[in-house]
Amino acid sequence: MTEHSMALDAPAARRSPRHPAIRALAVAAAVALAYWLPSWLGGSPLTYGFFVTLAIFSVMAVGVDIVLSYLGEVSLGHTIFWAIGGYSAAILSTSWDANGWITAATAVGLAVLAAAFLGWATLKTREFVFSLATYAAAVVAGEIAFNTDALGGSDGIVGIPALRLPLGFAEFSGRSNQELWPLALLLLVLSIYFVDRFRRSRLGTEALMVQMNPPLAIASGLDIRKVRFRVFVVSAPITALAGWLYGYQRAYVGPDMFDMYFLTLMLTAVIVVGRRVLLGPLIGVALILLQQNYFSIGGDGNKVVLGAVLAFVLIVWPQGLAGLARRIWRARAQPRS
Amino acid sequence: MNVAQQLVNGLVIGSGFACVALGWTILLGAARLVNFAHGQMYMLAAFICWFALTRWGLDFTAAAVVAVLAMGVLGILMQSAMSQLVVSQNLTSLMIVTLGFGYMIQGAAGLGFGGSPHALASPADKVQYQIGGIWFTGQDLIIVTVTLALYAGVWLLLNRTRQGAMVRAIAEDPKLAQIFGINTWLVYVAVFMLEAVLVAIAAVLVAPKTPILTSMGFEEVIMTFVVVVLGGVGNVGGALVAGLALGIFTAFFGALVSPAYTTAASFAVLLAFLTLRPEGFSFR
Amino acid sequence: MNVLDAADLTVRYGGSVALRDATLAVGAGRLVAVAGANGAGKSTLVNACAGWSRGHASIAGDVRLDGRSVARLAAYRRARLGIQCVPEGKNVFGELTVEENFALVPAVPREAGRHVFSREDVLGLFPRLHERRTHKGSALSGGERQMLAIGRALLAGPRILLLDEPSVGLAPRLIFDVLTVVRRLVDDGLAVLLVEQNVSAALDVADELYLIERGRIVGHGDAAAMRQDERIAQAYLGGLAEVEP
Ligand SMILES: Nc1ncnc2c1ncn2[C@@H]1O[C@H](COP(=O)(O)OP(=O)(O)OP(=O)(O)O)[C@@H](O)[C@H]1O
Ligand SMILES: [Mg+2]
Numbered sequence: 030m031t032e033h034s035m036a037l038d039a040p041a042a043r044r045s046p047r048h049p050a051i052r053a054l055a056v057a058a059a060v061a062l063a064y065w066l067p068s069w070l071g072g073s074p075l076t077y078g079f080f081v082t083l084a085i086f087s088v089m090a091v092g093v094d095i096v097l098s099y100l101g102e103v104s105l106g107h108t109i110f111w112a113i114g115g116y117s118a119a120i121l122s123t124s125w126d127a128n129g130w131i132t133a134a135t136a137v138g139l140a141v142l143a144a145a146f147l148g149w150a151t152l153k154t155r156e157f158v159f160s161l162a163t164y165a166a167a168v169v170a171g172e173i174a175f176n177t178d179a180l181g182g183s184d185g186i187v188g189i190p191a192l193r194l195p196l197g198f199a200e201f202s203g204r205s206n207q208e209l210w211p212l213a214l215l216l217l218v219l220s221i222y223f224v225d226r227f228r229r230s231r232l233g234t235e236a237l238m239v240q241m242n243p244p245l246a247i248a249s250g251l252d253i254r255k256v257r258f259r260v261f262v263v264s265a266p267i268t269a270l271a272g273w274l275y276g277y278q279r280a281y282v283g284p285d286m287f288d289m290y291f292l293t294l295m296l297t298a299v300i301v302v303g304r305r306v307l308l309g310p311l312i313g314v315a316l317i318l319l320q321q322n323y324f325s326i327g328g329d330g331n332k333v334v335l336g337a338v339l340a341f342v343l344i345v346w347p348q349g350l351a352g353l354a355r356r357i358w359r360a361r362a363q364p365r366s
Numbered sequence: 367m368n369v370a371q372q373l374v375n376g377l378v379i380g381s382g383f384a385c386v387a388l389g390w391t392i393l394l395g396a397a398r399l400v401n402f403a404h405g406q407m408y409m410l411a412a413f414i415c416w417f418a419l420t421r422w423g424l425d426f427t428a429a430a431v432v433a434v435l436a437m438g439v440l441g442i443l444m445q446s447a448m449s450q451l452v453v454s455q456n457l458t459s460l461m462i463v464t465l466g467f468g469y470m471i472q473g474a475a476g477l478g479f480g481g482s483p484h485a486l487a488s489p490a491d492k493v494q495y496q497i498g499g500i501w502f503t504g505q506d507l508i509i510v511t512v513t514l515a516l517y518a519g520v521w522l523l524l525n526r527t528r529q530g531a532m533v534r535a536i537a538e539d540p541k542l543a544q545i546f547g548i549n550t551w552l553v554y555v556a557v558f559m560l561e562a563v564l565v566a567i568a569a570v571l572v573a574p575k576t577p578i579l580t581s582m583g584f585e586e587v588i589m590t591f592v593v594v595v596l597g598g599v600g601n602v603g604g605a606l607v608a609g610l611a612l613g614i615f616t617a618f619f620g621a622l623v624s625p626a627y628t629t630a631a632s633f634a635v636l637l638a639f640l641t642l643r644p645e646g647f648s649f650r
Numbered sequence: 651m652n653v654l655d656a657a658d659l660t661v662r663y664g665g666s667v668a669l670r671d672a673t674l675a676v677g678a679g680r681l682v683a684v685a686g687a688n689g690a691g692k693s694t695l696v697n698a699c700a701g702w703s704r705g706h707a708s709i710a711g712d713v714r715l716d717g718r719s720v721a722r723l724a725a726y727r728r729a730r731l732g733i734q735c736v737p738e739g740k741n742v743f744g745e746l747t748v749e750e751n752f753a754l755v756p757a758v759p760r761e762a763g764r765h766v767f768s769r770e771d772v773l774g775l776f777p778r779l780h781e782r783r784t785h786k787g788s789a790l791s792g793g794e795r796q797m798l799a800i801g802r803a804l805l806a807g808p809r810i811l812l813l814d815e816p817s818v819g820l821a822p823r824l825i826f827d828v829l830t831v832v833r834r835l836v837d838d839g840l841a842v843l844l845v846e847q848n849v850s851a852a853l854d855v856a857d858e859l860y861l862i863e864r865g866r867i868v869g870h871g872d873a874a875a876m877r878q879d880e881r882i883a884q885a886y887l888g889g890l891a892e893v894e895p
Contacts, residue, residue, distance in 0.1 A: 100460065103458055103461055103462060105465070150637045150640060154640060157398075157457060157461055160400070161599065162640065164402070164587075165587075165592075165633050168584045168585070168588050168629070169630045169633040172585075172626075172629055173627070176626040176627065183451050266569075289468075289472070291466065293466070293469045296462055297466075299551075327477075328473075329477040330473065330476075332473025333474050334473075336465075336468070336469030336471075336472075337466065339462060339469070340447070340463045340466035341466075343463045344447060344448065344463060345450065347456070403780060528753050531746055532754060534745055534750075535746060537745075537748075538744065539740065539743065542737075542740065542742075543725075543726075544702060544744065545700065545725060545729060545735050545741075546729065546806075547729035547754075549724075549726050
């Protein structure tokens with residue numbers, strides 16, 4: 030990565046100076062607004078379905094966002110964690126009748142393990158070898174899922190029961206998209222909150238330093254490999270939890286979770302808006318899903334659109350829509366220097 | 367198990383791997399450009415050949431030439447679109463861009479050729495030979511000989527011509543190459559066109575051996591990746607050896623363990639290689 | 651008419667200006683030296699004439715070659731027109747042999763104003779290269795690399811040669827050799843723009859000298875006149891004058 034100019038956009042430099050209480054209030058209002066939005070838009074099952082999918086895919090993209098934006102590496106293996114989430118939910122709930130807590134914990138645990146293994150195996154690699162290795166891992170994992178009967182083989186696993194989360198005093202159950210919506214929104218809010226904390230955390234700043242200026246990072250005593258490993262591992266369970274909820278939403282999990290679609294979606298969502306934008310993955314996924322749901326030109330046509338958007342943005346506006354907006358803003362603010 | 371037969375199978379499979387990987391090796395070595403659309407370009411070349419063969423009624427050789435030419439043009443277009451990123455060597459973005467191109471090609475092929483499998487029928491595939499109890503087809507023979515010839519040709523091109531020296535110069539230091547009066551943009555275009563042409567040749571050679579689908583291409587990328595890393599990035603001779611070795615490994619693994627997991631096994635070999643090498647893998 | 655005319659060259663790296671409004675001229679058969687402290691902008695100036703930079707430089711201003719503006723041409727086009735630059739630092743291909751480095755040079759068109767050197771001419775100037783012609787660039791010594799870099803620039807049929815510190819890292823004896831070779835080429839009519847740390851050595855061979863400080867040209871004159879220039883005497887020659895009786 031040689032985009033030094035991006036160093037200027039480090040999050041700390043742009044944080045608004047508002048009072049934290051006002052900020053919290055604004056966030057709470059936004060979340061409440063989001064919570065009621067589907068019902069204001071008619072509240073049909075289709076609307077709820079759209080919003081739940083939007084939340085799930087955004088959480089999925091947040092996992093990639095952490096690696097891509099803050100570490101500057103391109104992980105093409107996050108579909109593995111996504112599938113781990115889905116398969117954990119599917120297998121444990123159909124075979125052992127496990128509740129949502131158990132399946133979620135398993136998803137997180139397995140995703141961390143898989144990320145640790147993959148991270149360890151690719152520890153010495155960087156840039157394209159890292160990307161290729163993670164890509165290969167995803168393709169191979171997909172083939173294994175496709176060929177292994179214990180994982181449902183090519184048919185996948187059907188009939189996943191509704192999500193149950195016993196809360197002690199009551200039980201949350203997600204039988205429909207409408208019922209799943211609060212949980213999906215909660216997961217989305219938590220994942221965004223996590224990124225917000227992450228980028229101010231020590232690991233977050235270290236990752237940024239490793240990305241922007243490796244020699245400086247080494248000089249200040251950072252173990253680059255360790256930082257990269259940790260960030261990769263931290264990002265995995267987020268995507269896994271998205272896959273976990275996706276399994277319940279669809280009531281079906283199959284090798285199609287390794288599909289290029291999800292990988293392209295995750296990357297495009299982050300790239301379209303621009304790296305290192307807190308709400309970037311959410312806005313990106315929203316734009317893509319809007320196109321695919323309301324301006325669809327068929328499955329293959331949508332592939333062309335998605336691929337073209339991904340390539341086009343990187344070629345024409347490498348900083349994404351956010352970068353474009355910043356440029357316009359600056360041009361407005363200082364009309365000729 | 368017939369060991370000699372498996373060895374021959376492995377050589378044929380391995381020649382296929384090496385052939386598919388050749389363009390990629392040069393591209394990666396010269397432009398440091400990882401082309402994730404490689405597998406989809408392989409797929410597209412096979413389908414263009416199939417289309418020219420069945421819809422236009424061309425004979426196989428003519429259809430193959432059409433496919434190769436079409437891919438050459440596509441290669442030029444793709445490189446022209448990316449040229450800014452290539453010249454500035456923005457490798458991260460380049461990777462993602464090629465991924466996007468691959469996805470576009472897959473979608474476009476789905477639109478143009480539909481989702482059902484087809485057979486790319488090569489006449490040479492029907493010719494069977496038997497020598498000392500070992501069977502192989504005319505297509506197998508062509509795969510092996512063309513692959514060897516292509517490797518020899520590319521090696522000579524890179525090491526014995528002025529154009530080859532230009533490619534190696536740009537691989538080493540594209541900025542300095544400009545001072546030497548080299549139009550780096552043009553060389554990148556030529557190299558990417560070569561990549562596209564070589565993958566098209568590989569496709570018309572190898573694809574007749576299995577049904578073709580617009581969703582194929584992923585395995586080819588993985589195998590190419592394994593071949594290129596094991597052979598040493600940009601190392602043409604190394605890629606040939608690695609390809610053949612991987613082919614033989616695959617043939618025996620398929621015969622002894624399971625044909626369904628050969629890609630996984632090759633990937634395991636790669637992971638072992640990446641982790642066991644003392645200083646890992648470096649580009650240069 | 652001058653071979654090279656640079657007018658109001660300004661070079662920026664990102665926001666910072668490395669060179670401001672530099673104007674300079676090099677005539678045929680003239681050896682023009684550029685001197686200045688480290689980081690003054692000497693390399694920036696020379697590279698800007700060639701339209702080239704290692705970093706992300708934005709170059710403004712006009713460059714004329716034999717009266718024709720080349721400011722809009724890319725570096726490789728300028729090289730083919732005969733602005734031959736030997737940059738400082740890495741200036742040959744280490745992975746290529748001496749022969750292959752030479753072989754990269756495009757054929758020189760037959761035009762007026764170009765100084766054509768055959769391979770024999772070049773190897774005659776630098777006999778060491780002949781012995782090492784099958785060695786890789788990375789296997790050459792610093793001096794041999796410098797010879798190779800200058801040699802290939804000559805082979806490319808220069809109208810003007812831009813040499814950025816050709817003597818850096820060379821033994822005094824070799825510096826003398828290289829500068830003598832350069833002087834001989836100039837006497838044969840070649841135009842040369844030379845950046846040289848060793849101002850005293852530069853003044854010995856150069857016809858003119860430009861003095862550059864913090865990105866601006868602050869002085870210009872004939873070598874003899876510049877030797878008397880106070881700033882030069884103080885900053886570059888003063889020490890020597892005191893040591894040598
Ligand atoms: N690639 C680059 N990116 C950013 N700034 C640069 C770059 N190259 C040079 N500079 C800056 O431009 C200014 C002039 O540099 P230049 O290399 O022209 O100096 P110089 O006079 O040749 O010095 P030296 O005698 O050390 O070679 C310096 O302040 C330097 O920091
Ligand atoms: Mg300098």
